[in-house]
Amino acid sequence: MKLEIKNVTKTFKEKIAVNNFSMELQSGECVGLIGPNGAGKSTLIKVISDIIDPQAGEVLLNGKKISKMKREIGYLPQYPNFFHWMTAKETLTFMGKLSGLQKEELTNSIPEILTKVGLRGEENSKVGTFSGGMKQRLGIAQALLHKPSLIVMDEPVSALDPIGRREVLNLIEEIKKDTTILLSTHILGDAEEICERFVIIKNGTKIEDTTITELLNRNSKNKLNVEITAKDQKWIDVVKKLPYVKEIEVIGHKVQIKVENIEKNKNMLLENALEHKVDIVKFEINNDTLEEIFLKLVVKE
Amino acid sequence: MQLHYGFDELKDIDFMAFIPIILPFFAVGILLVLIALIDLYRHRKTRKSLLMWTFIILFVNTLGPILYFVIGRKDSERL
Amino acid sequence: MNKFIVLIKKEFVQMVRDFKVIWLPIVFIFLGITQPIVTHYLPSILGALGGGQGITIDPSMTAQKGGEVLASTLGSQFDQLGLMILAISMMGIIQTDKANGMLAFILTRPVTVISYIAGKIVSNYLIAAFSVAIGYFASYLYVNYLFTDVPFSHMITALVFYLVWVLFIVSFTTMISTIFNSQGIIALISIVFLIGCRIIVGLSTVIDFVNSASMSKHAMEVLITGSVNSKAIDNALVTLVWIVLILFVTNYWIANKKFNHE
Numbered sequence: 171m172k173l174e175i176k177n178v179t180k181t182f183k184e185k186i187a188v189n190n191f192s193m194e195l196q197s198g199e200c201v202g203l204i205g206p207n208g209a210g211k212s213t214l215i216k217v218i219s220d221i222i223d224p225q226a227g228e229v230l231l232n233g234k235k236i237s238k239m240k241r242e243i244g245y246l247p248q249y250p251n252f253f254h255w256m257t258a259k260e261t262l263t264f265m266g267k268l269s270g271l272q273k274e275e276l277t278n279s280i281p282e283i284l285t286k287v288g289l290r291g292e293e294n295s296k297v298g299t300f301s302g303g304m305k306q307r308l309g310i311a312q313a314l315l316h317k318p319s320l321i322v323m324d325e326p327v328s329a330l331d332p333i334g335r336r337e338v339l340n341l342i343e344e345i346k347k348d349t350t351i352l353l354s355t356h357i358l359g360d361a362e363e364i365c366e367r368f369v370i371i372k373n374g375t376k377i378e379d380t381t382i383t384e385l386l387n388r389n390s391k392n393k394l395n396v397e398i399t400a401k402d403q404k405w406i407d408v409v410k411k412l413p414y415v416k417e418i419e420v421i422g423h424k425v426q427i428k429v430e431n432i433e434k435n436k437n438m439l440l441e442n443a444l445e446h447k448v449d450i451v452k453f454e455i456n457n458d459t460l461e462e463i464f465l466k467l468v469v470k471e
Numbered sequence: 472m473q474l475h476y477g478f479d480e481l482k483d484i485d486f487m488a489f490i491p492i493i494l495p496f497f498a499v500g501i502l503l504v505l506i507a508l509i510d511l512y513r514h515r516k517t518r519k520s521l522l523m524w525t526f527i528i529l530f531v532n533t534l535g536p537i538l539y540f541v542i543g544r545k546d547s548e549r550l
Numbered sequence: 551m552n553k554f555i556v557l558i559k560k561e562f563v564q565m566v567r568d569f570k571v572i573w574l575p576i577v578f579i580f581l582g583i584t585q586p587i588v589t590h591y592l593p594s595i596l597g598a599l600g601g602g603q604g605i606t607i608d609p610s611m612t613a614q615k616g617g618e619v620l621a622s623t624l625g626s627q628f629d630q631l632g633l634m635i636l637a638i639s640m641m642g643i644i645q646t647d648k649a650n651g652m653l654a655f656i657l658t659r660p661v662t663v664i665s666y667i668a669g670k671i672v673s674n675y676l677i678a679a680f681s682v683a684i685g686y687f688a689s690y691l692y693v694n695y696l697f698t699d700v701p702f703s704h705m706i707t708a709l710v711f712y713l714v715w716v717l718f719i720v721s722f723t724t725m726i727s728t729i730f731n732s733q734g735i736i737a738l739i740s741i742v743f744l745i746g747c748r749i750i751v752g753l754s755t756v757i758d759f760v761n762s763a764s765m766s767k768h769a770m771e772v773l774i775t776g777s778v779n780s781k782a783i784d785n786a787l788v789t790l791v792w793i794v795l796i797l798f799v800t801n802y803w804i805a806n807k808k809f810n811h812e
Binding site for chain 3: 220221250253256260
């Protein structure tokens with residue numbers, strides 16, 4: 171399985187929702203599409219699941235147009251909305267048959283999938299009585315039912331309460347083992363938890379496509395955070411003169427020191443501090459959290 | 472042809488012949504009212520202005536249930 | 551083909567749960583028997599209200615033949631109130647699916663737009679045709695009992711003609727429901743257009759030729775005169791052309807995702 175998104179552009183009236191977006195997805199990956207509200211995530215997801223046509227560019231699955239490969243895609247909308255008069259089982263039967271499954275396959279796979287998403291025992295309840303979390307799980311069930319090679323999820327957890335969120339996250343963690351997943355979210359914590367790879371999108375443009383470890387490493391920028399007591403403030407002047415120190419920033423008792431090479435220089439700095447009998451409260455490598463990196467990426471320009 | 476009907480003559484109309492004809496007419500009307508009420512009762516939780524529809528179904532002659540079926544049930548489809 | 555059956559089945563299950571399979575036929579039965587009963591008893595009722603003063607009633611009214619009464623069931627019940635009820639009961643046929651996202655959702659599955667539309671139209675046409683037919687039969691029974699007998703062959707021919715017009719009503723409402731997003735507007739446009747079509751029948755032979763509502767007139771003619779108008783078949787063909795055109799527009803609209811208005 172290989173999903174290719176090639177130079178997709180989609181505009182609504184004057185507003186550009188997705189601007190020349192390209193990416194590739196390999197089998198077994200779990201990719202988080204993150205970005206602020208209105209960045210074009212949902213539009214992109216809809217283009218991928220063939221709900222809207224892009225003005226330019228194309229989406230290919232295994233080299234074929236996505237509209238010919240619907241059988242291979244499982245789609246979960248942002249607000250899964252089923253016919254409220256159907257029961258959970260009827261909904262799955264209906265969606266399954268539309269996906270081209272046979273009745274015999276369905277009689278086996280529906281109870282199985284309902285167990286998986288934790289809706290066993292609710293198969294004969296009307297969907298109209300379901301809570302948001304239950305609908306979301308039913309949505310996941312219908313997306314998994316026909317064993318697609320790619321599952322596309324639009325904000326699978328954003329609209330849920332903490333309990334529903336946890337249920338769905340665990341479920342995604344579970345299904346991640348045997349399918350390729352592309353999901354969009356604006357909550358970083360969720361993406362951090364389930365995805366290895368991130369694509370950050372802003373104003374319809376891809377601004378970052380990387381893995382979480384790489385992103386964290388790249389953004390550490392050779393900085394050390396040192397916290398010292400008031401009586402050792404004069405040590406800062408010593409540090410400023412050190413050859414490997416490039417930049418220094420003092421915020422109260424905290425000093426942020428930028429060095430040339432974090433690996434080599436951090437111990438040298440520590441030795442230096444000990445030589446001067448500095449009372450160290452805290453000595454750490456500056457690690458931006460994902461949120462800080464995200465904010466920096468999205469807010470810059 | 473005599474086309475002069477008096478009040479007394481109306482009474483003379485053979486009611487036994489009259490009833491079998493008019494009865495299905497009313498039966499159909501009542502059936503409609505019943506179905507509308509059953510549907511309203513089954514969905515009493517999701518319907519807006521329950522009381523209003525009950526009155527419309529019961530008192531707006533034959534058009535009431537029809538009105539209920541064609542427009543009174545739309546609110547529940549939002550889900 | 552398989553998907554088409556699944557979609558039709560879904561529509562029918564929905565109609566059963568909504569009671570639509572019960573109330574729509576009953577409404578048409580009601581409309582169907584209203585005409586003969588009212589026509590039959592109107593003179594007596596008017597007479598009674600006149601309080602014995604004696605009103606002379608146009609003799610043609612009481613002396614109506616069965617065929618004429620059955621024709622006026624079509625012309626003044628089904629083509630007015632009946633048409634409105636049909637249009638209103640179907641105004642959400644596609645609009646509801648658009649509004650709650652089910653249309654987009656269904657189309658993410660390997661389902662062709664044509665089988666979706668066909669499923670909608672076929673299922674709704676079957677229920678509409680069934681309702682009209684059963685109401686018409688009820689009217690027929692009453693007419694035969696209260697007035698002169700209508701020949702069975704005339705009755706069936708007229709029904710077939712009329713059902714062509716019903717197919718046009720269903721398809722047209724479906725198209726309007728696809729294009730517009732407000733149920734009120736859909737009902738308004740459908741009703742005004744369809745009743746407008748019905749009203750202008752007879753004004754000009756050219757318009758009549760392309761007007762699908764002429765099918766209703768042909769049906770009435772069969773009942774009244776007992777002979778089939780030579781233009782009826784042409785009209786039926788023109789109506790079918792219209793329906794194909796309507797299907798084409800509806801298909802184009804959905805396939806090109808015009809319904810996505812964000």
